[in-house]
Amino acid sequence: MKAATFEYARVDSVEHACRLLDERGPEAKLLAGGQSLVPMMAMRLARPSWLIDVNAVAELRTSYQRGDLWVTGATVRQVDIERDAAAARAVPLIRQGLHWVGHVQTKNRGTVGGSLVHADPSAELPLVAQTLGAQFVLRSSRGVRTLDASEFFVAPMVTATEPDECLTEVHWPIWRGERTGSAFDEISIRHGDYAIVAACAQVELDRAGRCVKLALGVGGASGTPVAMDDIADQLVGTALEDAAIEQAVQAVARHLDPASDVHASAAYRLHLARTLGARVLRAARASALAIPAH
């Protein structure tokens, strides 16, 4: 099948993109890497009347540290942020999550913002954003607003982005603690497929090896990725012993509402959520413990 007829405009500023979104109405869509939108159009699951291509907008391609945040413009290519050593030092989970995303060919075109707005419940970058509490800057002809990840992800493939809004920046929190470790893991049918279930964790330890800060998230087991804040609260103050981790992850089911499909039953997804949750917590602890205490 081929895409339904559409008009195409290439813009070189966010203002121009927003003006066109405003003028053309909700049938217009922004085109970033095209790795999700174009296949959906080819299958006629999406029939935008206008494609507004933002790939030439220079301000959307920047990636840099600002204070305690790593800022990525929406059209930063997934491969570029994955290979950016400074970004990996600042927010290692971005690289660790991207390791599991698609293939180098899809990451050469696919963008950070496109993946986040597409909001597949099994996608890796949305999971990292939800787990760390990233913030999303949305611009339209009406103004600018900033949303927390918890407000941004609404339902499967649905975000709080209005049809006239352009995601411009994502702000990823940088954890400053010296002994910070993180891990991402998932189960998928083949490497590069969307996850059946994915989990990621980041922990900060004090000199004695006690956990002072922790984030844990699970994707693929609910309509949106889920940050497990109460499990994090339960584990802060412990030394993240295996027994404490095992006990804490038993509560993941409380936060999840997995579906059954051809790939996995709901019960298997819950089993994976617990298993992967414990696995990433142990791996994050190990990477933090490997950093000498000063």
Ligand SMILES: Cc1cc2nc3c(=O)[nH]c(=O)nc-3n(C[C@H](O)[C@H](O)[C@H](O)COP(=O)(O)OP(=O)(O)OC[C@H]3O[C@@H](n4cnc5c(N)ncnc54)[C@H](O)[C@@H]3O)c2cc1C
């Ligand atoms: C073979 C294959 C395997 C893949 N495997 C995985 C995988 O394992 N994990 C994974 O997470 N993804 C996977 N993907 C999807 C890939 O990561 C896409 O790049 C991503 O989902 C969409 O990013 P994009 O830049 O291509 O966006 P597009 O396809 O261009 O756009 C996606 C959506 O976001 C909207 N949009 C884009 N940019 C903006 C913006 N700045 N503001 C507002 N709206 C915007 C578009 O209008 C559209 O609705 C795979 C894709 C392919 C083809």
